[in-house]
Amino acid sequence: MDVLSDVIAVTRTGRPRSAHVRWHAPWGQEFASVPGSAGFQVILQGSCWLLPPGAEPVRLGAGDVVFLPHGTGLALADSPKTVTAPACGPDDPRLSRSYVSDSVDRSGDGGPVTVVLCGAYQLELSRTHPLLLTLPDLIHLPVHGSHRPELRSAVELLAAEVENPRLGTDAAVPALLDTLLLYILRAWFNEQPGPGNVTGWAAALNDPPVTAALHAIHRDPAAPWTVAGLAAEAGLSRAPFARRFAMLVGQPPLGYLTWWRMATAARLLRMSDAPLRSIAAQVGYTSEFAFVHAFKRTHGAAPGAYRRSG
Structure with missing residues (x-):
């Protein structure tokens, strides 16, 4: 398996959830911070305003x-001036389902419609990959960006299943949510600046030598890896490789190897x-x-x- 696939497989736990919501202006909705989760919002129809805490509306x-x-809270509204209302609490019985299909009308006056696809992934905090920890609190992927068509396709397929549940939807939705998560992460990493202009995991996944070593670790964590052996995978001599790996990944090669082995073991135990x-x-x-x-x-x-x- 490659690094990004492993990150999702090992970190995510439980069943992801999704909702298809139709808003009628004026409307405003708060989404509380939920530690130990990751969430997304996709605008399917119309427009709205993102109201991130402590930042300008988008x-x-x-x-x-x-x-x-990181499960950070935010609010969405038809206008930056609209008063927002709290979202349903974590004990809402609908949240135990694999998907939710909901329709909300805040005004009843026939205002412009905005349709939003939203969802959440539960994360295992003890296995959270450092790649996810280095991501910003909020990632905005505009429609006019150079995103891959597969991201749009995943959104369309998921929206269709959640809006109109049919035979097999319970199996289709979790798989599509995992696919959407993969495409979101891939789109963000692919659109980061080139080597030399960015640091951390965004740079590590765009650095061929370090990526080769990471793939070797993930491909066979049981192998008796040494720094010299990983350097050979990377096509570098030992010392330059060790410095490069630590600078981009945030820990020495064997430190990351041990962490990955323990994360893998935790998943196998559960x-x-x-x-x-x-x-x-x-x-x-x-x-x-x-x-x-x-x-x-x-x-x-x-x-x-x-x-x-567990």
Whole structure:
């Protein structure tokens, strides 16, 4: 698997949720901050205003995507002057469903219509990939940007399933939500400035040597990797590779290797009944004792306790 696919597979947990909402002006809706989640808003029809906390309003048009990787709160409204109302609380029974189809009329006076596709992904905080941690609180992908057609296609397919549930929708919606998340992240990373103008994971994923080493780690975390071995994958000598990797990724090669192994082990513990020795071997530990020690140091709990807590 490649790095971006792994980030989604390991970090996201539970069933993602989505809603298709039709607003009639005047309207204004607050979306509270939800730690441990990521959310999105896609304008399907009409226009509205994004009202981020502490920042200037941003006009959104049909096709615009707003992504909140850290569950940050925001508000949407038909006008920057419209008073916004709180969204439904976290105990709303609709939120336990895999999808929601809703229609909201705030005015009843036949005002201009705005249709919004919104959704949320639940994240496992102990496994949150550093790639997601470095993203800004709010990502706005305007419709007039150079986004890939697959992002628009995913939005259209998801909107159709949520607006008109049919046989198989319960299976289709979670898969389409994961696909949409992938395309949102891909679009954002692809549109960052070139090497030398950006740092962090946006630069790491656009740097061929570092990307080659990351792919090697993700492809086979159980391999007995050394800095020299990863440098060979990257096509660089040991010292320049180690400096380059640490500068872009934010930690040394073997530090990231250990973190990824423990994140992978955590997912295996929650998703399978495999014995500890088998999971230890899958992430590169020949000693179960060494694996338990490393896991507890990373996650603050022994593997058995972590598995039972899920």
